Amino acid sequence: MSTATTAATATAPRRPRLSPAARRVLLVAAAMAAVAPFAAAHWGSGMWPGALTVHLDGPLGRVNDWIIDNRDSHWLFLYFFGHISNAVVGAVRAVYVVLLALGWAGVTAGASLLAWRLAGVRAAVTALASFAVCGLLGMWVPTMRTLALMVVAVAVSVAVGALLGLAAGLSDRTFRALRPVLDTMQALPAFAYLLPVVLVFGIGVAPAVLATVVYAAPPMARLTALGLRGTDKGVLEAVTSLGTTPRQRLLTARLPLARRELLLGVNQSIMMALSMAVIASVIGADGLGDRVYQALSTVDVGAALAAGVPIVLLAITLDRTTSGLGQEGHNRTRTRATAEWATAAAATAAAAWAAHGKTWPHGLTVHIESATNRAKDWLVDHLSHGIPGIGGTADWAAHYTGWVLDPLRTALQSTPWWAAPFVVAALAWAIGTWRTALTSAVSLALIGVLGRWEPAMDTLSQVLAAVAVTLVLGIAIAVAAARSRRVERVLRPVLDVFQTMPQFVYLIPVVALFGVGRAPAAAAAVVYALPAVVRIVSQGLRQADPAALESARSLGATGGQQLRQVQFPLARAELLLAVNQAVVLVLSVVIIGGLVGGGALGYEVVFGLAQGDLATGLTAGTAIACLGLMLDRVTQPTKAPAHKEDA
Amino acid sequence: MTNAGSSTTRTQARTPAQPPVFSVRNLWKVFGPKAGRVPADEKLAALSPEELRERTGCTVAVRDVSFDVRPGECFVVMGLSGSGKSTLVRCLTRLIEPTSGTIAIDGEDVCGMDKGALRSLRRHRAAMVFQHFGLLPHRSVLDNVAYGLEIQGVARAERRAKAAEMVEKVGLAGLEGRRPGQLSGGQQQRVGLARALAADPEVLLFDEPFSALDPLIRREMQDEVVRLNRDEGRTMVFITHDLGEALRVGDRIALMRAGRVVQCGTPEEIVGSPADDYVRDFVRDVPREQVLTVRRAMRPVGGLHETETGAALAPATTVADAIEAVARTGTPARVVDQGRCLGIVDFQGLLNVVAGLDGTQQEPGPEPGPEPGPETRLEKAAA
Amino acid sequence: MTFRRKTAVATAALGLLTVAVTGCGAADMTRQASPYANAAGAKTVTLSVQSWVGARANEAVAQYLLEHELGYRVDTVQVDEIPAWDALSQGRVDAILEDWGHPDQEKRYVRDKKTVTDGGELGVTGHIGWWVPKYFADAHPDVLDWKNLNRYASQLRTAESGGKGQLLGGSPSYVTNDKALVKNLNLDYQVVFAGSEAAQITQIKQFAKDRKPFLTYWYEPQWLFNEVPMVEVKLPEHTDACAEKGAADPSTVDCAYPTTPLRKYLNAQFAQKGGKAAALLRNFRWSKADQNEVAQLMAEDRLSADEAAKRWVKRHPDVWKAWLP
Structure with missing residues (x-):
């Protein structure tokens, strides 16, 4: 603990009735009061002063040029990155060739049988239907490309993640070192990962796979480590008492006992990989994401939908199959399981042979593009304006921009630069530790140092507004879901589906409804973050101690009173978690919103990629990472019981 | 309660001349920073637990404990929670590394063993049964029982045959294919017992094995342990917080308080001649x-x-x-x-x-005084 | 101790294995085709698709001819203009069909590295500028001179532009001098970036539908002119001196955009070994009217690229027959 905390604790008894949080806020306020006059006198009170920024554009631009000039000659590229790149491309190609050789019948049959063996009949039907629809929509080849990329990326992510997780699970020191890194990576928007790999590998499939791996490996590593560390101490001791070697302990006890976490890790890795594989179309990943990207850049909602539907179906299929892992087949004998696998393999081979390894037949496709576009045009014509009473989507977008976003942005941008880090630190310290407070303040300051203060405040205003909307809607829905079983039953499958969607997909409908600008980005962000918020809050409300609720009811509390005075206070931890999740998720979409006119930092990344101006992109990417880190830490309630003692 | 009587008979039937299975001398276990200095420093060693915590941040779990476990006996360590008894039994096979003192098994120094020798000790000579069973939930009953043999490298067919035998012995025949989660607590502990027995160890260590079970089941299991002890002559170290259980199964009982053994003797000695007020209080309600x-x-x-x-x-x-x-x-x-x-x-x-008016007129009872040396106590117990 | 040694041995073994697998050789990732190219026995040409519809029209017709006349398989990848040069150099893309002039890239890849070759002119000339809708220009003819723009700033105000007039900025992938122009010409305008060309088109169409005035960065040839007639605002004349100044420091530009003859570029290796496909792409040359026809079919009539190309190919055999090798 820092001396600051000790000081605060020491003076505690003398101060009358101040909560620890209030004490900390006061402390930060005092520090700010001390610094403010000096800072204001020296550099003024507007936005981050130019004197305190570092310009990295020059050096970064030179690094970029150097890499491009030396990519075909320097040993670092020839003997290291080159092999990585070639191995990735070779692997993707191998998988793709196999998928093509299997043909549409083979792949569909294989996927369904795999789903059946892993997760049961329902998953198999889902897989069958999904692949059939992909074919019907004329998206067979892009689907196979995305699948090939995914197979490689997921395999590498799971391997890398499992190894890291193993190291962190077995060694305390590694765990302590790795944990903050993994936590941070989980809070960063996908977009921030794209630029570094492009810098080294250029545009193409290899960097796309690598970005995907970097994005998808952390959950696997995290869950593996947690699973291994969470092994029942009693079991571990019993196993040790029988004279096992450490290796035997790992293989026969710790890993099998961590099975649930490992499978969850695989599932999460797959879902993250899909999300990233789609976004990586911006750096040349090809496949379904590329189709969406192409369609979005021409506002062809129909084409975007035709490519978006297979992504959604792929997501559902992958999720159902992998989250159902190990649910069935527990009690089957080994021979029977082998026989079933053999049957499945044989059926796949037969289907592949029967279809002669062809891609989806041309005649068997349905074109939904023009119909969708007509529907969209109708929607825009009829919903964008003049619905009596409530206006239209375009009106909402305008009002949201004019009445919410603009004032907020002005307010943030006119906050004195020296005050912002202190405000952030105070907020973070109020619910977290001095560590989170320091991290968030430093992150914010770093944005200023990088010279991205203005766009960062713009992005921040969009995030805050969208988070507010998300929380209001999310908590309202969660309350409804927690109070009525029926609402919950209806909501659950919807949330399940929404939570597995890649972020990219949400951009399609919002562009149709809200046009272009910051409002659609906000709408997409709200829709993307809503499921997680609803789920966490409703779970928190439901888990409220039934005894406490019962006693409140026995005292004659009304429904509202129960909610306000019992359920919400008891669900405090979940509410804080919901805020944290909302912030992280909203930020990731607001950034992608740069593709549909969201502007600010997201736009700068897109700009950097589009112009090959990686210096701009990397600076913006770093600023995004800092913003993400700051937002995550500010909203992260501490889990350590460290400050219980001074309460 | 006839068993208590018969166990006394058992003890007496054996010749005290046999060398002890476990011989523990001056054992200390201290948790905390620089734990090693506590037993080494007489001043620190003399401090009360509270003072020690204040001064050094260390907690003493086991404090200068010495005793012998003789072949074929059931040696019970009894005490309330926090008295250090569970730590003590874990020190015997170094599941918890003792801070100082010596432990010998059949005259062989346990503390000096390297990893291989220690593993071999755990595999073949001392097996443990745990309060919360410690079964592997992903394995069947049979595979759990065979686990100890599996890690020793015993061939599959052989270990399964042996495991099946053990399962039968603890009365779980027919449940071999179940998983631990599908069994009741008593059944699970039978699996734990079978697993410990499968390696045919010289000593069985029990760490409060039955405290998580219902009273009726507990009694059944206690009988099972007594039977194992009597029929097979297995040496046992049995940890419990339940005096009734200690009296039922124990040939000799060591009563622990705050890391120290306050009295060590036969059930009769403990009940008949409590060493101090603490023990007297403890045994007050015993019939x-x-x-x-x-x-x-x-x-x-x-x-x-x-x-x-x-x-x-x-x-x-x-x-x-x-x-x-x-x-x-x-x-x-x-x-x-x-x-x-x-x-x-x-x-x-x-x-x-x-x-309870017999205390003073009895001569074999130990004098109530501060800490008789282990040697003298053992002699008295043997008499 | 033993653990350390084991780790060391394992690391060494892994290192050796890596060396063995990679065959101690160099791996040049700058000559690395797309993993999807030439799979399953097909000969593949990978074209870079740019986001604007004119480029898509080129690509649609080229794809149609390559597939139906020459029997190739065509892959398209969306890459922005400048990264496309890098991708072209690496062979991940075989050809760019419409380049609006990137002297830096041309120097680096065509002249220095020689990994890209010039594929000749497309036949279309491109021009960038600032435009207002015709209905607005008709009502206020003097808006067409940049000197008068400040008078109309208040009419061009939007939610996004704050207190200033809104200048709708171009897609991030285009070369724009808008911010510099606004600053250097002392205009009371805020450049608002739509984020993508599609976004910009949507915005423009929405404005046109509501008959609202707007000022936008735009370019021709562009099919949108057929739907939303626009008139260019005259900016200070483009001079070589101004261009040179701008090349040195883009923030000093204070004159109009240049007029560019659009060019095609091919990957050097593809140009040599690409056979008939490379020859066709090199011969590909058509007019502004041709391009707009296809672009309009795609963007306005919502035909698929394949269908639009098919119609054009049916109507203009005289043009494309000459391209065939």
């Missing part, structure tokens, strides 16, 4: 007549006529049984050992025992 034997109630033979009349009782007969015999005949009974009359029990003597 004395069911634990104490006629040895404690008898008086010297008064006259020759007394050696001829009255019922003949063995020295290990409990007071409860003696009361029955004396009440039935209406005359004092004789205590006879191998044809020799040791003494006479009459109403007066029996009532004194039941009323």
Whole structure:
């Protein structure tokens, strides 16, 4: 603990009735009061002063040029990155060739049988239907490309993640070192990962796979480590008492006992990989994401939908199959399981042979593009304006921009630069530790140092507004879901589906409804973050101690009173978690919103990629990472019981 | 409660000359920063737990403990939670590394063993049964029982056959294919017991094995342990916080408080001659007549006529049984050992025992004083 | 201790294995085709698709001819203009069909590295500028001179532009001098970036539908002119001196955009070994009217690229027959 905390604790008894949080806020306020006059006198009170920024554009631009000039000659590229790149491309190609050789019948049959063996009949039907629809929509080849990329990326992510997780699970020191890194990576928007790999590998499939791996490996590593560390101490001791070697302990006890976490890790890795594989179309990943990207850049909602539907179906299929892992087949004998696998393999081979390894037949496709576009045009014509009473989507977008976003942005941008880090630190310290407070303040300051203060405040205003909307809607829905079983039953499958969607997909409908600008980005962000918020809050409300609720009811509390005075206070931890999740998720979409006119930092990344101006992109990417880190830490309630003692 | 009596018989039947299985001397376990300095420094060692925590941040779990476990006996370590008994039993196979002191198994130094020797000790010589079973939830009953053999590298067919035998022995035949989660607590602990037995260890260590079970099941399991001890002559170290259980299964009991052994002796000695007020408090509610034997109630033979009349009782007969015999005949009974009359029990003597007025007149009881050395205590217990 | 040694041995073994697998050789990732190219026995040409519809029209017709006349398989990848040069150099893309002039890239890849070759002119000339809708220009003819723009700033105000007039900025992938122009010409305008061309088109169409005035960065040839007639605002004349100044420091530009003859570029290796496909792409040359026809079919009539190309190919055999090798 820092001396600051000790000081605060020491003076505690003398101060009358101040909560620890209030004490900390006061402390930060005092520090700010001390610094403010000096800072204001020296550099003024507007936005981050130019004197305190570092310009990295020059050096970064030179690094970029150097890499491009030396990519075909320097040993670092020839003997290291080159092999990585070639191995990735070779692997993707191998998988793709196999998928093509299997043909549409083979792949569909294989996927369904795999789903059946892993997760049961329902998953198999889902897989069958999904692949059939992909074919019907004329998206067979892009689907196979995305699948090939995914197979490689997921395999590498799971391997890398499992190894890291193993190291962190077995060694305390590694765990302590790795944990903050993994936590941070989980809070960063996908977009921030794209630029570094492009810098080294250029545009193409290899960097796309690598970005995907970097994005998808952390959950696997995290869950593996947690699973291994969470092994029942009693079991571990019993196993040790029988004279096992450490290796035997790992293989026969710790890993099998961590099975649930490992499978969850695989599932999460797959879902993250899909999300990233789609976004990586911006750096040349090809496949379904590329189709969406192409369609979005021409506002062809129909084409975007035709490519978006297979992504959604792929997501559902992958999720159902992998989250159902190990649910069935527990009690089957080994021979029977082998026989079933053999049957499945044989059926796949037969289907592949029967279809002669062809891609989806041309005649068997349905074109939904023009119909969708007509529907969209109708929607825009009829919903964008003049619905009596409530206006239209375009009106909402305008009002949201004019009445919410603009004032907020002005307010943030006119906050004195020296005050912002202190405000952030105070907020973070109020619910977290001095560590989170320091991290968030430093992150914010770093944005200023990088010279991205203005766009960062713009992005921040969009995030805050969208988070507010998300929380209001999310908590309202969660309350409804927690109070009525029926609402919950209806909501659950919807949330399940929404939570597995890649972020990219949400951009399609919002562009149709809200046009272009910051409002659609906000709408997409709200829709993307809503499921997680609803789920966490409703779970928190439901888990409220039934005894406490019962006693409140026995005292004659009304429904509202129960909610306000019992359920919400008891669900405090979940509410804080919901805020944290909302912030992280909203930020990731607001950034992608740069593709549909969201502007600010997201736009700068897109700009950097589009112009090959990686210096701009990397600076913006770093600023995004800092913003993400700051937002995550500010909203992260501490889990350590460290400050219980001074309460 | 007849078992307590018979276990006394068992102990007496064995020759005390055999070397001990476990021999523990001056064992310390201190948790906390720089734990090693506490036992080494006399001043620190003399501090009370609270003072020590204040001064060094260390907690003492086991404090200068010495005892021997003899072959074939069931040695019970009893104490309330936090008394250090569970730490003590884990120190025996170094599941917890002792801070100082020596442990020997069959004369071999355990603390000096390298990893391989220690593993071999755990695999073949001492197996443990845990309070929360410690079963592997993803394995069947049979595979759990065979686990110990599996890690020793025993071939599949052989270990499964052996495991099946053990499963049968603990009365779980027919449940081999189940998983631990599908069993009741008692059944799970039977699996734990079978697993420990599968490697045919020299010593069985029990760490509060039955405290998580229902009373009825607990009793069944206790009988099972007594049977194992008596029939197979297995040496056992049994940790419990339940005095009744200690008296039922134990040949000798070491009573622990705050890391120290406050008294070590047969159940009869513990109940009949508590070493201090703490122990006395502890055993207050024990039905004395069911634990104490006629040895404690008898008086010297008064006259020759007394050696001829009255019922003949063995020295290990409990007071409860003696009361029955004396009440039935209406005359004092004789205590006879191998044809020799040791003494006479009459109403007066029996009532004194039941009323707890026998303490002072008994000579074999240990003097209530501070910390008799282990040596002397053991001698007394053996007498 | 033993653990350390084991780790060391394992690391060494892994290192050796890596070396063995990679065959100690160099791996040049700058000559690495797309993993999807030439799979399953097909000969593949990978074209870079740019986001604007004119480029898509080129690509649609080229794809149609390559597939139906020459029997190739065509892959299209969306890459922005400048990264496309890098991708072209690496061979991940075989050809760019419409380049609006990137002297830096041309120097680096065509002249220095020689990994890209010039594929000749497309036949279309491109021009960038600022435009207002015709209905607005008709009502206020003097808006067409940049000197008068400040007078109309208040009419061009939107939610996004704050207190200033809104200048709708171009897609991030285009070369724009708008911010510099606004600053250097002292205009009371805020450049608002739509984020993508599609976004910009949507915005423009929405404005046109509501008959609202707007000022936008735009370019021709562009099919949107057929739907939303626009008139260019005259900016200070483009001079070589101004261009040179701008090349040195883009923030000093204070004159109009240049007029560019659009060019095609091919990957050097593809140009040599690409056979008939490379020859066709090199011969590909058509007029502004041709391009707009296809672009309009795609963007306005919502035909698929394939269908639009098919119609054009049917109507203009005289044009494309000459391209065939």
